[in-house]
Amino acid sequence: MLTIRIPATSTEWEQYYDLRFKVLREPWGQLKGSEVLTDEDQADHAMVIDDETQQIVGVARMQTNTPTQGQVRCVAVSPEVQGRGVGKLLMSYLEDIAQQKGIQEIVLDARENAVKFYLSIGYEIIGDSYLLFGVIPHFKMRKEFQLNLER
Numbered sequence: 018m019l020t021i022r023i024p025a026t027s028t029e030w031e032q033y034y035d036l037r038f039k040v041l042r043e044p045w046g047q048l049k050g051s052e053v054l055t056d057e058d059q060a061d062h063a064m065v066i067d068d069e070t071q072q073i074v075g076v077a078r079m080q081t082n083t084p085t086q087g088q089v090r091c092v093a094v095s096p097e098v099q100g101r102g103v104g105k106l107l108m109s110y111l112e113d114i115a116q117q118k119g120i121q122e123i124v125l126d127a128r129e130n131a132v133k134f135y136l137s138i139g140y141e142i143i144g145d146s147y148l149l150f151g152v153i154p155h156f157k158m159r160k161e162f163q164l165n166l167e168r
Contacts, residue, residue, distance in 0.1 A: 018068040019103065021110050023061075032073045033064050040093035045153070054091070056080060063110045065094075065103050075103035079111040079123070087115045089125040108138055112162070121162055126155040 024033045038052040054060075057078070065075035077092040089111055094103045115123055124143075127135050132142065140158040 019074070019106060020066045020068055021063055021106050022066070024064050029064065029073070033062070033076050036073055036076050036095065037091055037093045040095070041091060052091070054078075060090075061111065061114050063107050065106055067098070074098045075107050077107040077111060079115060081118065081120065082124070084119065085121040087111075087118070087120040087123045089123055092125075092131070104134055105138060112160070116162055122159055123162075124157065124159045127158050129154045129156065132156055132158070 024030045034052055038047075038049060042048075042052045060078040060080045062078045063076065064073050066072070067074050072095075075092075075094040075098070077089060079087045079089050082088050089108070092104065092107060094107075112123065123140075125135070125140070127140075135158050136142075138160075140160045142156050143159050144157045145154070
C-alpha cells in the first residue's frame with residue numbers, strides 16, 4: 018500500500034531530496050545540492066511512502082506562480098516502482114491542493130520520457146520548453162480545472 022503526505026521530519030526531508038537527486042540530477046553528473054531549489058519553503062510538497070518497506074518512492078512539489086496558476090516541478094519516482102501509480106498519486110494530491118487554493122491551471126515542463134504519462138492524466142502539450150543539461154528535451158504542458166462554484 019502507498020501513503021502520500023508532506024515530509025515532516027528532517028530524516029524525511031533528507032530522503033525526499035535524496036530521491037530527487039538520484040532520479041533527476043545524478044544520472045546527468047549534476048552535483049549533490051542541485052536538487053534543492055531556492056524557493057522550497059514557498060512550495061507545496063508531497064511524498065509517497067511504500068508502507069511495506071517504509072521507503073519514499075515518489076516526490077513532487079508545486080509552486081504558486083499566480084493566484085490562478087500553479088507549477089509542478091521536480092517530480093521523481095523511484096525507477097523500481099515506475100508504472101505502478103506513484104506518479105498519478107502525486108499528481109492527484111497536488112491537483113487537489115491546487116483546486117483548494119482556487120488555482121485554475123497547472124503548468125509543468127515535462128521531460129520527453131514523461132510526456133506520455135502527463136497526457137494520460139489530462140495534460141496537454143502547449144509548446145517546447147528547454148533542453149536540460151544540454152541533452153534532455155522538455156515540453157511545456159498544462160491542465161486546466163473547472164471552478165467548483167457549489168457552496
